[in-house]
Amino acid sequence: xxxxxxxxxxxxxxxxxxxxxxxxxxxxxxxxxxxxxxxxxxxxxxxxxxxxxxxxxxxxxxxxxxxxxxxxxxxxxxxxxxxxxxxxxxxxxxxxxxxxxxxxxxxxxxxxxxxx
Amino acid sequence: xxxxxxxxxxxxxxxxxxxxxxxxxxxxxxxxxxxxxxxxxxxxxxxxxxxxxxxxxxxxxxxxxxxxxxxxxxxxxxxxxxxxxxxxxxxxxxxxxxxxxxxxxxxxxxxxxxxxxxxxxxxxxxxxxxxxxxxxxxxxxxxxxxxxxxxxxxxxxxxxxxxxxxxxxxxxxxxxxxxxxxxxxxxxxxxxxxxxxxxxxxxxxxxxxxxxxxxxxxxxxxxxxxxxxxxxxxxxxxxxxxxxxxxxxxxxxxxxxxxxxxxxxxxxxxxxxxxxxxxxxxxxxxxxxxxxxxxxxxxxxxxxxxxxxxxxxxxxxxxxxxxxxxxxxxxxxxxxxxxxxxxxxxxxxxxxxxxxxxxxxxxxxxxxxxxxxxxxxxxxxxxxxxxxxxxxxxxxxxxxxxxxxxxxxxxxx
Numbered sequence: 001x002x003x004x005x006x007x008x009x010x011x012x013x014x015x016x017x018x019x020x021x022x023x024x025x026x027x028x029x030x031x032x033x034x035x036x037x038x039x040x041x042x043x044x045x046x047x048x049x050x051x052x053x054x055x056x057x058x059x060x061x062x063x064x065x066x067x068x069x070x071x072x073x074x075x076x077x078x079x080x081x082x083x084x085x086x087x088x089x090x091x092x093x094x095x096x097x098x099x100x101x102x103x104x105x106x107x108x109x110x111x112x113x114x115x116x
Numbered sequence: 117x118x119x120x121x122x123x124x125x126x127x128x129x130x131x132x133x134x135x136x137x138x139x140x141x142x143x144x145x146x147x148x149x150x151x152x153x154x155x156x157x158x159x160x161x162x163x164x165x166x167x168x169x170x171x172x173x174x175x176x177x178x179x180x181x182x183x184x185x186x187x188x189x190x191x192x193x194x195x196x197x198x199x200x201x202x203x204x205x206x207x208x209x210x211x212x213x214x215x216x217x218x219x220x221x222x223x224x225x226x227x228x229x230x231x232x233x234x235x236x237x238x239x240x241x242x243x244x245x246x247x248x249x250x251x252x253x254x255x256x257x258x259x260x261x262x263x264x265x266x267x268x269x270x271x272x273x274x275x276x277x278x279x280x281x282x283x284x285x286x287x288x289x290x291x292x293x294x295x296x297x298x299x300x301x302x303x304x305x306x307x308x309x310x311x312x313x314x315x316x317x318x319x320x321x322x323x324x325x326x327x328x329x330x331x332x333x334x335x336x337x338x339x340x341x342x343x344x345x346x347x348x349x350x351x352x353x354x355x356x357x358x359x360x361x362x363x364x365x366x367x368x369x370x371x372x373x374x375x376x377x378x379x380x381x382x383x384x385x386x387x388x389x390x391x392x393x394x395x396x397x398x399x400x401x402x403x404x405x406x407x408x409x410x411x412x413x414x415x416x417x418x419x420x421x422x423x424x425x426x427x428x429x430x431x432x433x434x435x436x437x438x439x440x441x442x443x444x445x446x447x448x449x450x451x452x453x454x455x456x457x458x459x460x461x462x463x464x465x466x467x468x469x470x471x472x473x474x475x476x477x478x479x480x481x482x483x484x485x486x487x488x489x490x491x492x493x494x495x496x497x498x499x500x501x502x503x504x505x506x507x508x509x510x511x512x513x514x515x516x517x518x519x520x521x522x523x524x525x526x527x528x529x
Contacts, residue, residue, distance in 0.1 A: 028431075028435065031435055031438040031439070032434070032438060032457075034438065034442055035434075035435075035437060035438025035439075035441050035442065035453060036469055036472070038438070038441035038442045038445060038450075039441050039445075039449075039450035039453050039454065039469070039472075039473060040450070040472050040473055040474065041445040041450070043441075043442060043445070046442050
């Protein structure tokens, strides 16, 4: 088994507000998706969610406001999963609420193993 | 109390206390000597009391005799004395007069310290349970053999190897340092949970014995709660979980001793008192910042004590299983989660999730798929149930699976 990082990217849209019910339902979708991966014993690390505060440092000590790599798109978090191949990892990422519900993308990246 | 029940009663209550205190004095390498002295004491009690009648205070009599036997042993068996003294390294003032303190406080402390010594990660889990039953619970070898569906020789060998291993590892009978308690106690809790499960899920037909195993596991867990330094939120969560499970003890077997599945249980047989106790310990567990797997399992068990079967119940259970699996994977949690998925999102969705689990060698996996396919695709259901029958080992499991296959056949006609 190899390990892959699933990186969550969303457009940063602070003007969009969700109702508590919507948020409850979002949370359940995320938990169900991660629970489903964990139930296959393929969740290597439940990762972290990243907040939207951030600065980006550029060469020459230039600090830009905000964590954005591209305009308005930010990385909101990651998890690490176990899969045989990048295709299997991508297949597992298909169930991610960001992909299912729209509103974001999941980047699937292999982790370079340190031992052999 | 009837006189003929007195000795078994005292044996169950006092054997473990005296053994723990003597074991603590002698050190783990001589734990068997402690067990032997206490066994001899009971033998002497049976003979003497039979001849001369009961003493005024039988417990005090046992303590005095055991204490004297231990002192005699230390005094007259100079080789043994030397070994004990060398290994325990008493300070010089204590060298010749080793104190044997059978006060309530010391009994309690010795038992807890013994619990930490026996539940040592260096010996196999099965041996930890066996030794716990013998030394912490005062079970006879015969009873342990019945509980494990084994025989006396095998159990004796297993306990012997476990004692040797403890000796080899030079395990100390003492409280772990405060900073290590959280870590060391995890292994103790795992063993207590396994001990409970041994009683709850044991294949042995002896219902009284199984009930005893569950009660003993609960009693030992309660001892940890009574002691300040081990009274942690997750220990309360474990006891809560045990109470909730135990509340269904009478409902989950029928008068013939056969297993009754959760959905088919007579909820009037659920023990309200134990459910209330479970709620009490769950509330006590709700302090601090950490949510342990025992918290989640206790919360799942709590929802199972709710009688109605609405969607909210299963939605809550599903979310708890999601969290539990994210903390720690186990095949049984994965299967139970899938069952909860079927209750919330229906069978088709659950089948899709189940087929990703990759638990083909697990009979419960095939039983679950058999249940999920039951009405959706009876032919597939039959395939899975047959596979489950092939993989299952206990007679009780086979009986349940055969029952399901029979029902399936009827529905096809």
